[in-house]
Amino acid sequence: MAEEIRLMKGNEAIGEAAVRAGCRAYFGYPITPQNELTAYMAKHMLAKGRIFIQAESEVAAINMVYGASSTGARAMTSSSSPGVSLKQEGISYLCGADLPAVIVNVARSGPGLGGISPSQGDYFQATRGGGHGDYYTIVLAPKGVQDAADLTYEAFSISEKWRVPVLVLADGLIGQMMEGVVLPEPIDPATLPRWQWAVGHSVEMGRPYNHVSSINLVPDELEAANRKRFARYGQIKKELLRYEEIEVEDADVVFVAYGTSARVSHGALEMARAKGMKVGLFRPVTLWPFPYARLLELAEKGKRFLCVEMSMGQMVEDVRLAVNGKAPVYFYGRCGGNIPSQEEVFAEVARLMGK
């Protein structure tokens, strides 16, 4: 039987993917441009007898996730940039307690209230922990509706495997636009494993009582716990790195872009190639861990880089760190909710190449 292709909004596809991943609890708070996601979860989680709560705030929602995740259940929240800022306290606690969780950011422009149009201005917050203390979250950046569904679906198992929260960093365009999507196989939550680290069912699990907590007032013990977590981060960097390359091999200039910017850059790439210009695209799928080593390899092959972002320049700092002065790194960005057109990105690469 042919796979069923459904036409869905990104926000709804993310919701359906989470339902199919066996998400047992969703906690959200209204914020544009991710409202369809919360409404989708209200309808479909409740219909399946799972937990949906419209929380009193993003702060409460992430702490409900903390509680649900403490029991070992697949739990999720979603929001948009200002709301994700509010969740950072809870994300820090999730990391400190080594709890899995899936957090979706359908990002909008800032700072402050900013606007409700798409933006990539949350890159620093997403990839540098975002809250207080020494930690990272895994960050997956979809480039469209299909990708948003696939990465959300997979985010749950990645998060459980590493006991690190996974942030799906989309933007308002991906959330709002409709595309065809083939949805992943549904998982029955009842078939998911129970975890030894969780609370509840201690007798059935044959374990001693658990204390889910991030506190430790003994400096040596807390340092040891942090070092252990960072050893795990080291493994994640080895095993989870993901990126996509398009026509990079013979390229002179390589776009580096993620999410919506990568889609736009792909269009600019096709315009350039049609004119015989050797342009490629490097798209990080994992923003943390970031594919530093591969970018350095490309730099050593003599490529130049044009980082395209919907921000004043955030990921470009990681690109510069990656190439370590071995290649020129240029930047083209739009912000405030503006999405660069492929024509303007093409014009920028043509200018750089002297065409």
Added chain:
Amino acid sequence: MELVYGHPKSLKPIQTKYCPGCGHGVIHRIIAEVVDEMGLQTKAIITNPVGCSIWADLYFDFDSVQPAHGRTPAAATGVKRMLPDHLVICYQGDGDLAAIGTAEIIHAANRGEKFTTIFVNNAIYGMTGGQMAPTTLVGQHATTAPEGRDPIVAGMGYPIRVCELLSSLEGTRYLARGSVNNMVNIRKTKNYIRKAFEAQMRGEGFTMVEILSQCPTNWQMNPVESVEWLEKNMITFYPLGEIKNTLSTAPAPAQAH
């Protein structure tokens, strides 16, 4: 021989870090006794506050979850919704519940979340060293109210009666206020806790027991003086008893004739 005294299984037989005369130890003890009497040790999960009783997980011998300051009712919501057959005890102090976590407690109560909140009201911040709490009495001294709580000139507001505040919410089914100042009140408080836990296990709505408790260290008194101060100042402002009881086992209201 009849056993007249034993240490509750649900409480580890270790000395606590609490100050001499502090009420937390007695409150821990009566909670553990009720958990044991109900045979729920293996089904009990405590969500801790941030404050002195952040150490509750050292003393209770069952599962625990430690959320952020004030977010305990939100985390307890997540735990209880996932594990409805477990006994979830949401332990909070007055700073945790009535200041930073006000939104969380009001909305958990309003949703009728089926966990039990144990609200320890000692009218002061303990762990951080004696700052003014939302429940600090007018005129009571605190490091952040050096001349006493002044609601008008200094704009420090008034002490909040939390049970009464929550009682208008339809999701709340049982709100009682006890005290640990003497044996009679300790026994009554233990009875309130039992009623609340039983209601929780029957799946009724939100239940809370507020407990007036001494903090001799931050009140700058000895333990005996602190009991006297509680009786004279706190019980007069925070009336003891069942503030709201709409449990299915509650006595039917008298019929009008």
